[in-house]
Amino acid sequence: MDNTLLPAGHGLMMSIAAVERDTGLSKDTLRVWERRYGFPQPARDPQGERAYPLDQIERLRLIKRLLDVGHRPSRLVHLDMSDLRALSERTADAQGLDGPIRRRALRTTPPTNTPATPTSHGRAHLLASASAPTWSAQVPGPTPQWVERCLVHVDRHDPIGLRRELAHCQNRLGLARFISDLAAPLLTAVGNGWLRGRFQVYQEHWVSHYLQQALHAAIQTFPVLNDDSHPRVLLSTLPGEHHSLGLLMVECWLCLEQAQPINLGPQTPVWDLVHAAQACHADVVALSFSAYAQPQLITDALPELRQKLPPHIELWVGGSHPLLQRRPPEGVTVLNDMPRLTDIVSDWRQRHAPAPTEG
Known part of the structure; x- marks a missing residue:
């Protein structure tokens, strides 16, 4: 009941637990917004549980993306889909396709004496992005060529091609550069492409999924350490x-x-x-x-x-x-x-x- 589409009088519906997993908005947040702002407006299933129509879920997804790049819920929740899309386009214009919103990112001074690429000892410089918070405040530069090659497969709706590209890039770059030059900026580019309407949410989902697969596979190649010299x-x-x-x-x-x-x-x-x-x-x-x-x-x-x-x-x-x-x-x-x-x-x-x- 908490992970399936629920049939109701208004067509296909989703339970509150399913909406939480799909959008990243907690159940408590959904309930508070319902009381405070009058949105979302769930129906009730035969057991009296909240059930959300798909058009509201799509609106919640877009609200969540705008929250992630710094907008306040009080500004967003009252907007309809056309206004949310217009705000998304303006937000994407303000931040460009390659990094966080400039007015926010420029508040932090980039670290000095940071190498442009990781050393051969694996000092992976993880780039900052709204979708993958990391331990670096550096503002990303132009989209790396490896990211552009992956985005071609995303544009073509070709997840199998993306998997092949990720495997090729990981072999070519090594794990440290795979993270710094591909994984983190790819997530940023896909997220901003979603804001602009270039990508759908399911494309973002399978990009994240295959990146996770690649990183999990890399982790499995490391020996399991077991002594006190390793924190x-x-x-x-x-x-x-x-x-x-x-x-x-x-x-x-x-x-x-x-x-x-x-x-x-x-x-x-x-x-x-x-x-x-x-x-x-x-x-x-x-x-x-x-x-x-x-x-x-x-x-x-x-x-x-x-x-x-x-x-x-x-x-x-x-x-x-x-x-x-x-x-x-x-x-x-x-x-x-x-x-x-x-x-x-x-x-x-x-x-x-x-x-x-x-x-």
């Missing part, structure tokens, strides 16, 4: 941050760095993070925040997590949210670019190296 890093996001693909990119980078990542996926509640960190004997809990995360996640939930974690478990936080740059919580290590993350991993190893024996 055990628990990866997740807090509730409200849905971006699992960004976590997967960071997991790949940690594998390249010979760490031991444990990826819980997105949206893990604070107490679950605490219990998981202790049960898994984690050395570090690492979280990612997009630029548009709710401020309360940083001002309230992050200090709460730090307080509940045992002191010996470090808390690393990455992302492009302005609050992380201005006033990070006490006891939290902020990683806003790859060189910093590299230094922190190296520093952890030095601090936990066994003491030299005498004689």
